[in-house]
Amino acid sequence: MSTISIENLRYTWPGSDDPVLDIAEFRVAQAETVFLRGASGSGKSTLLGLLAGTLTAQSGSLQILGTELATLSPRKRDRFRADHIGIVFQQFNLIPFLTVAGNLRLVARFSGRPRRDITEKSEHLLESLNLDPALLHRRADRLSVGQQQRVAIARALINEPELLLADEPTSALDTDARDSFMSLLLSIRDISNCTMLFASHDRSLAKYFDTEVELANLNKAQARQVSHV
Numbered sequence: 683m684s685t686i687s688i689e690n691l692r693y694t695w696p697g698s699d700d701p702v703l704d705i706a707e708f709r710v711a712q713a714e715t716v717f718l719r720g721a722s723g724s725g726k727s728t729l730l731g732l733l734a735g736t737l738t739a740q741s742g743s744l745q746i747l748g749t750e751l752a753t754l755s756p757r758k759r760d761r762f763r764a765d766h767i768g769i770v771f772q773q774f775n776l777i778p779f780l781t782v783a784g785n786l787r788l789v790a791r792f793s794g795r796p797r798r799d800i801t802e803k804s805e806h807l808l809e810s811l812n813l814d815p816a817l818l819h820r821r822a823d824r825l826s827v828g829q830q831q832r833v834a835i836a837r838a839l840i841n842e843p844e845l846l847l848a849d850e851p852t853s854a855l856d857t858d859a860r861d862s863f864m865s866l867l868l869s870i871r872d873i874s875n876c877t878m879l880f881a882s883h884d885r886s887l888a889k890y891f892d893t894e895v896e897l898a899n900l901n902k903a904q905a906r907q908v909s910h911v
């Protein structure tokens with residue numbers, strides 16, 4: 683079974699006449715790491731939103747681990763996301779006034795785990811990300827950018843997701859910081875062995891992944907838009 687399976691998926695933003703995404707077929711196998719490349723505005727974040735179930739396509743099929751997301755109620759979809767999908771956002775999106783532990787608990791509580799498990803798991807994750815577990819008690823807005831980044835990875839992995847989605851989490855970094863971020867992300871992915879889809883416009887990151895996918899080659903809607911120009 684594929685972790686991601688898309689067929690004839692079309693998505694149009696409300697108020698727009700034309701679809702932004704029209705994908706005949708896209709599959710990602712279990713434990714595969716995929717680099718999704720696309721120019722700014724090509725629809726990478728839109729596709730990640732559909733895969734995370736925060737957006738729903740008007741037609742077609744999108745299955746994660748064999749579950750058709752569109753058939754779930756919004757509540758079940760939220761629960762499915764909490765149980766199976768980890769997300770690293772471009773801006774990390776930590777809640778600034780909560781501690782690191784608070785940020786991790788907020789996500790973990792969603793999946794119904796006992797509090798003691800969450801604390802143990804949080805400490806363990808911080809250690810594997812080379813962070814002092816004492817940082818659990820520090821507010822997120824008192825962390826360095828590099829620390830925030832690692833906490834964002836910890837948050838995405840706390841529920842042991844089968845699928846990790848990352849939306850350009852390196853764009854704010856210089857080359858050295860970017861390379862160490864990528865190594866860390868890939869090494870912790872090796873431990874959890876989850877499937878990973880990483881979206882970016884930056885072609886030089888493709889070397890870190892099993893597979894490279896160009897969104898323009900996948901997306902018929904974009905091909906149409908380009909041919910108008």
Ligand SMILES: Nc1ncnc2c1ncn2[C@@H]1O[C@H](COP(=O)(O)OP(=O)(O)OP(=O)(O)O)[C@@H](O)[C@H]1O
Nearest residue numbers: 695696702720721722723724725726727728729883
């Ligand atoms: N909330 C929204 N409402 C309407 N249109 C949107 C919305 N978000 C994005 N779009 C449009 O959808 C298209 C794809 O945007 P998207 O954010 O998915 O691109 P992207 O590949 O992630 O770009 P970037 O690399 O700049 O992050 C763009 O034309 C954008 O204007």
Ligand SMILES: [Mg+2]
Nearest residue numbers: 726727728849
């Ligand atoms: Mg984007």
